[in-house]
Every structure is written in structure tokens, then in C-alpha cells.
Amino acid sequence: MADEQELAEAQRRHWQDTYTAHPAMYGEQPSAPAVHAASVFREAGARTVLELGTGHGRDALYFAREDFNVQATDFSATGLEQLREAARMQGVDARITTAVHDVRDSLPWPDASVDAVFAHMLLCMALSTEEIRAAVGEIRRVLRPGGTLVYTVRHTGDAHYGTGTAHGDDIYEHGGYAVHFFDRALVDALAEGWTVSDVHAFEEGELPRRLWRITQTVPR
Incomplete structure (x- = not known):
């Protein structure tokens, strides 16, 4: 438990420092998974x-421009500050609210109060399998019946899987960035009790990173 807490805090510092040093590091265009979502x-x-x-909110801004009302969370206050500033500049600040939140904690929303949830490469961060299961349980709790979750994760076919600093539980660290690589058994386990419409393999970035995009819905 102590090792997990130390890794979590190290990752928090890593992302806070990264967003401070590299504002808008992922660019302004939405990710392909966000367009799909x-x-x-x-x-x-x-x-x-x-x-x-x-x-820093490139996908949240896209959802807002597409006329969705967006509740955006991250454990980096710096990233959320950059999102709020960009939202004001783009004239969509009325459709975006932000909250500093660690996915290891319970979601601060009531049961069945959200239409849709999007998480691009969040669940494959430095989270234990137990923490991932708990997070997906919280997502299901806040989604309305018929509500949809679209999430992406790096998987065990990725070139970085099994290399770098091993932290156990399929978590490997490269350059200060720790990733929990998913196998298909974990994807299937997280889908138990949901209706799965899509598990799509794709690549992103320079390595390239190899990911799955999963679309699953709470039954009505």
C-alpha cells in the first residue's frame, strides 16, 4: 500500500510539472477517440x-463545441486552469465545469446523474487492478440507465509493455510516466454487467502507442 501511494504521488507531481512546463502539450485538436465518443x-x-x-482539456473543449455540457476532472490543477482559460477564449466556458479529482476517490456526483463518461488513457495510468475496478464501479454508479462509457487504454501488445521500471500488476514506468498495460481479460472483467458495443484496436503517437478503445453501456 505504501508503495502504491508513493507511486501515485510521484505521478501527480509528474503531471503537474509536465503541464506547467508544456502547456497544451497534446495540441488543440481533439483526440480520435473523443471524436468517436x-x-x-x-x-x-x-x-x-x-x-x-x-x-489541459483538448477533448473537453471539443465536447463543449459540439454542444455537450461537460464536467471535466483531473488531478492536475494546472491542467484545469489551462482548460478554463482556453474555454473562455473559445467562448464555451458556460458549458464546462471543472473539478480537481483523483480517480482513486469516489466520484462526487449522485447515482444515475450523468449521461455519458469519457476517459482517454486515464484507466491505464499508475492504478492497481483493484483501483481500476473501483473506478469503473463508480462510473457505472453515476451513469444513468442507458448511459455510455467510452475509454481507452494501452494494452499488452504495446512496445513498452514489459520494459522499463516494473512496479508489479502490469505497471511499467518510462521517463517518469507509469502505465498499467491492459490484457483482454481485464477489459472483459470490467465489462461484466455492461453491454459492450465495441473494442477497437488503434495506434496513437510516435512510438506508436497501441491502445484499445472500449465502448460499453449500462443496460436499461
């Missing part, structure tokens, strides 16, 4: 989107 959410009639691990 917006289409899925719109088709399902969603109006509110909860984004977990929003970073």
Missing part, C-alpha cells in the same frame, strides 16, 4: 459528458 453520445441522446483525466 461525441458521435456515440449524440446518437444515444446524451447531453452531459463527464470527462475523467481531462488534462
Whole structure:
């Protein structure tokens, strides 16, 4: 437990320092998974989107420009400050609210109060399998019946899997950035009790990173 807490705090410092040193480090264009998610959410009639691990907010801003009301969370206050400033500049600040939140903690929203949840590479951060299961349980709790979760994770086919500093539980660290690499068994376990419509393999970035994009819905 102490080792997990130390790793979590190190990752918090890493991201706070990274966003401070490199504002808008991921650029201004939305990620491909966010574009997919917006289409899925719109088709399902969603109006509110909860984004977990929003970073500096490129995807939250996109959702707001697409007329969703966005609740954006991250454990980096610096990233959220950058998001709020960008939202004001783009004229979408009325559709975005922010909250500093660690995904290891319970979500501060009531049961069945959110239409849709989006999380791009959040669940594959330095989280134990137990913490990931708890986080997905919280996501299900706050989603309405028929609500949809779209999330992405790096998987065990990624070039960095099994290399770098090993922290156990399929977590490996490179350059200060720790990743929990998912195998398909974990994806399937997290989908128990949900309706899964899509597990899509894709690549992103320079390595390139190899990821899955999972789309699953709370049954009505």
C-alpha cells in the first residue's frame, strides 16, 4: 500500500510539472477517440459528458463545441486552469465545469446523474487492478440507465509493455510516466454487467502507442 501511494504521488507531481512546463502539450485538436465518443453520445441522446483525466482539456473543449455540457476532472490543477482559460477564449466556458479529482476517490456526483463518461488513457495510468475496478464501479454508479462509457487504454501488445521500471500488476514506468498495460481479460472483467458495443484496436503517437478503445453501456 505504501508503495502504491508513493507511486501515485510521484505521478501527480509528474503531471503537474509536465503541464506547467508544456502547456497544451497534446495540441488543440481533439483526440480520435473523443471524436468517436461525441458521435456515440449524440446518437444515444446524451447531453452531459463527464470527462475523467481531462488534462489541459483538448477533448473537453471539443465536447463543449459540439454542444455537450461537460464536467471535466483531473488531478492536475494546472491542467484545469489551462482548460478554463482556453474555454473562455473559445467562448464555451458556460458549458464546462471543472473539478480537481483523483480517480482513486469516489466520484462526487449522485447515482444515475450523468449521461455519458469519457476517459482517454486515464484507466491505464499508475492504478492497481483493484483501483481500476473501483473506478469503473463508480462510473457505472453515476451513469444513468442507458448511459455510455467510452475509454481507452494501452494494452499488452504495446512496445513498452514489459520494459522499463516494473512496479508489479502490469505497471511499467518510462521517463517518469507509469502505465498499467491492459490484457483482454481485464477489459472483459470490467465489462461484466455492461453491454459492450465495441473494442477497437488503434495506434496513437510516435512510438506508436497501441491502445484499445472500449465502448460499453449500462443496460436499461
